[in-house]
Amino acid sequence: MNDSKNMILAVVLSALVLLGWTWASNKYFPPATPPSTKVEYGKQVALPQPVPQPPKTLQTRAQVLSASPRVQIRTSSLIGSINLKGAQIDDLLLVRQKQTIGRASMPVRLMSPLGAPGAYVAEFGWTAQGTAAPDLNTVWTADSSDLTPGHPVTLSTQMPDGVRYQLKIAVDDGYLFTVRQSALNASGKPIVLRAVGLVSRATKSTDPTTWTNHVGPISVFNDAANYKVDYKTLDEENQRSFNNVNGWLGFTDKYWLTALAPSGGAMSADFRRSPSGGYQGDYALAPQTVAPGQTVTTQARLFAGAKEKAYLDRYEDAGISKLSKSIDWGWFEFFMRPIFKLLLFLFHLTGNFGFAIIGLTLIVRTILFPVAQKQFASMAAMRKVQPKLKAIQARFKDDKARQQQEILKLYQAEKINPAAGCLPIVLQIPVFYALYKVLLVSVEMRHQPFILWIKDLSAPDPLTPLNLFGLLNFNPPTALHIGILPILVGFTQWLSMKLNPQPMDPAQAQVFAIMPWVLIFVFAPFAAGLQLYWITNNVLTLLQQWWLYRKFGLHLADTHPVHS
Structure with a gap:
C-alpha cells in the first residue's frame, strides 16, 4: 500500500475517532415534583432544600x-x-x-x-x-x-x-x-x-x-x-x-x-x-x-x-478521590495522560506550547523512524516491481480476478507486504487524538500563544485570506473561515503526496489529487495547535522522504503512475 493510501486511511480513521456522531432521543413525560423527605x-429525614434562585x-x-x-x-x-x-x-x-x-x-x-x-x-x-x-x-x-x-x-x-x-x-x-x-x-x-x-x-x-x-x-x-x-x-x-x-x-x-x-x-x-x-x-x-x-x-x-x-x-x-476525573479524558485516558505530561514537560523546557507541540511531533517521528524505514523499503520494492505489475495488467486486462491472483503471486515471490506502509500512520492516530483531547479539555492549553498571529493554540487559526487577513471589514461564515494554518496543512500534504507513487487507477488518482485540498476544510475548525502538529508532521515526512529517496537511490521519476 503506497503512502497516498496510507494518508487516506489516516484521515478516515482520524475522522471516525475525532468527529464521531451524536444522537439524542427526546422524552415528553411530565417531570415529577422532587420529594421533600426520604427514608x-x-x-x-428532611432534605436540604435548594437555594432560592435570584428574582x-x-x-x-x-x-x-x-x-x-x-x-x-x-x-x-x-x-x-x-x-x-x-x-x-x-x-x-x-x-x-x-x-x-x-x-x-x-x-x-x-x-x-x-x-x-x-x-x-x-x-x-x-x-x-x-x-x-x-x-x-x-x-x-x-x-x-x-x-x-x-x-x-x-x-x-x-x-x-x-x-x-x-x-x-x-x-x-x-x-x-x-x-x-x-x-x-x-x-x-x-x-x-x-x-x-x-x-x-x-x-x-x-x-x-x-x-x-x-x-x-x-x-x-x-x-x-x-x-x-x-x-x-x-x-x-x-x-x-x-x-x-x-x-x-x-x-x-x-x-x-x-x-x-x-x-x-x-x-x-x-x-x-x-x-x-x-x-x-x-x-x-x-x-x-x-x-x-x-x-x-x-x-x-x-x-x-x-x-x-x-x-x-x-x-x-x-484525599479527594479521583478529582482529576473532572477532566473528561475519555476512553483513552491511559494514553492521553502521558502525552499531556510530555507536553507539559516540553512546555516548561521551551516556554511555549507551540514549540512543545513541535517537539512532541519530533519525538513521535523519531520513535517511529525505524518503522518508517521499513515502510519506505517496502515502497521501494513496490517501485522496482512496477514493470512486472504493468506486464501483468496488460496481459490480464480483461480478467481482473486472474490479474489480482498474479499480482499476489508476484508479491509473495518478491516478499513484499503491500500493507506494511499502514503501520506508521496507524501508530500516529492515538497521538493525534490525544493531542486533540488535550487541546480541547486542558485549561493549561487555554489562551496559550505560539508566534506571530497565533495567540491561542486551543482555538482555530483566526487569520484568513478571504477577508485579506482582516483588512476588509468582513467576517466569513464559519464554514468558509479558512485560516493560514489549514491552508498550509493542505499544501504540505499535497507536496508529500507528490513524492509518493501515484495510483494506477486514474479515478483513484483523481480522488487522491483533491484530498489535500479537502483537508483544508476538514482542519479549518480544529484548534491551531492540532493544525501545527499536522503541518510539522508533513514537513518531517517530506524531509524523511527526501533523505530516504537518496539512501535507496530512487528518483522522482519513480513516482510516476503505472497505467494498465
Whole structure:
C-alpha cells in the first residue's frame, strides 16, 4: 500500500475517532415534583432544600455585593468574598485566568451572588430537629475581615435557644477551601443535627456538552466517576439521588469546577433542578444526636477554580478521590495522560506550547523512524516491481480476478507486504487524538500563544485570506473561515503526496489529487495547535522522504503512475 493510501486511511480513521456522531432521543413525560423527605438511616429525614434562585428583576453585581457585610478572599489564585448573610461563598474571580486573550481582559468569574446575573454559590450548614438551624437570613459574625492562605476566618452565630454554630474556613494558594463545621448544644435538651453542603447555580454552563467532553453535574462516588447525569437529565427528571456514598460532587464547565468533598463517613447526595430553573448539587451526612453541653464537628472541602492538573493531583494526594476525573479524558485516558505530561514537560523546557507541540511531533517521528524505514523499503520494492505489475495488467486486462491472483503471486515471490506502509500512520492516530483531547479539555492549553498571529493554540487559526487577513471589514461564515494554518496543512500534504507513487487507477488518482485540498476544510475548525502538529508532521515526512529517496537511490521519476 503506497503512502497516498496510507494518508487516506489516516484521515478516515482520524475522522471516525475525532468527529464521531451524536444522537439524542427526546422524552415528553411530565417531570415529577422532587420529594421533600426520604427514608434514610431507618427513619424519615428532611432534605436540604435548594437555594432560592435570584428574582426575575436582577440587580448589578456591585449592588448585591455592597448590600451585606463580607469577608474578603485574597490568594494568588482567587479573589472574592464570603457573604456573612447566609454564610455563602458567592463571589470568586480566577486571578490567573482571563476571559479573553486581550491585554485588558478581566479575570474569569466563577461564582456570583444571588440576585445578580449568573448566580453561582456554595454553602455549608446544618439541618436540625429540636432546634433552629441557620438559614439564608442569618447574619454571621466573623473574627477577621480577610481570608488568606495561612489565616483562616471563623464565622459564628447563635440561635435563641443557645445552640451556637461555627464555620472555620481556610483557603490555600490554589483553589481549595477547607470548612470545619461545629455546633455547641447549649439549649439544655438533646438535638439532632445533620451537616449539609450545597453548590447552586442559576443557569446552565455556557459550555456545551459534547460526546468528547462532559459539562454539567459531575461526581465521584465510591471511587467511580459519574458522567451520566447532565443538565438534560435534571430537566427531565428534576432530581437524581445517591444514598450511602463516599466521594465528591459538583458542577464542571469545560475548564472550571466546583466540587464538594465532605469528610466523616457516608452521605446522601442529590443533583436537582429547582422550580425556578436553577441547578444544585448537595449532600447530607448522617444525623447526629447532640446531648446538652456537647459539641459536634465535621469537615468538608470545596474545590472552586480552574481544572489545572497540578492542583487536581495535589488534592487527590490530600484525599479527594479521583478529582482529576473532572477532566473528561475519555476512553483513552491511559494514553492521553502521558502525552499531556510530555507536553507539559516540553512546555516548561521551551516556554511555549507551540514549540512543545513541535517537539512532541519530533519525538513521535523519531520513535517511529525505524518503522518508517521499513515502510519506505517496502515502497521501494513496490517501485522496482512496477514493470512486472504493468506486464501483468496488460496481459490480464480483461480478467481482473486472474490479474489480482498474479499480482499476489508476484508479491509473495518478491516478499513484499503491500500493507506494511499502514503501520506508521496507524501508530500516529492515538497521538493525534490525544493531542486533540488535550487541546480541547486542558485549561493549561487555554489562551496559550505560539508566534506571530497565533495567540491561542486551543482555538482555530483566526487569520484568513478571504477577508485579506482582516483588512476588509468582513467576517466569513464559519464554514468558509479558512485560516493560514489549514491552508498550509493542505499544501504540505499535497507536496508529500507528490513524492509518493501515484495510483494506477486514474479515478483513484483523481480522488487522491483533491484530498489535500479537502483537508483544508476538514482542519479549518480544529484548534491551531492540532493544525501545527499536522503541518510539522508533513514537513518531517517530506524531509524523511527526501533523505530516504537518496539512501535507496530512487528518483522522482519513480513516482510516476503505472497505467494498465
